[in-house]
Amino acid sequence: MLGTPTSSRIAARREATQREILAAAWDAAREQGVAQLTLRDVAERVGMRPPSLYSHFASKHAIYDAMFGQGWAAYLEACRATRPSLPPEPRARLRAIAHQYFDYSVADPAWFQLLNQRLVPGFEPSAESYAPSLAVIEILREEMEEMGITDAAAMDLWVALVGGLVASQLANDPGGGRYRLLLDRAVEMYADHVGLPLGTTHRAEEENS
Structure with missing residues (x-):
């Protein structure tokens, strides 16, 4: 008809x-x-x-669940888009990864809070909505392994380090850059801890010092 x-x-x-x-x-x-x-x-x-x-x-939690999946899917797409252009040098690559996540999170506090902090009592994402976050972690794991970082605890430390700086920025200096200024220093401390070799810029600085 x-x-x-x-x-x-x-x-x-x-x-x-x-x-x-x-x-x-x-x-x-x-x-x-x-x-x-x-x-x-x-x-x-x-x-x-x-x-x-x-x-x-079906419920407000169902809306949260759809938002959770949508949010991680968007970040997964951003990771896949920028991965080919990341610097080849391990320390510079780590800094780029950290800055991407930090800037993405700080630009959208609601995204960071829903996807990374337990602010909604009783909310647990479904397996379907959680899947894009696992894909993001898999990309990070692959990047770390290519740098020779294979310890699971080192991965956890990285997530806590960068996520902690994001949380501190949003809590203590919203709209500012106080904790972003610490990001490179934190990455270098992490790189030293996991034993990454110094990059060409760092070697040149040491030779000239």
């Missing part, structure tokens, strides 16, 4: 509405804080009544 929506058109419309809801949820989280997200606020932003959201997401 003419004018009857096909299943593909209905699915496309539903996906578009879900994307609109998630965009509104991110806007609300950025304005009011991740833990303060309410279904009423999200619904108002997309011109819905709160009960109508349940035809797209």
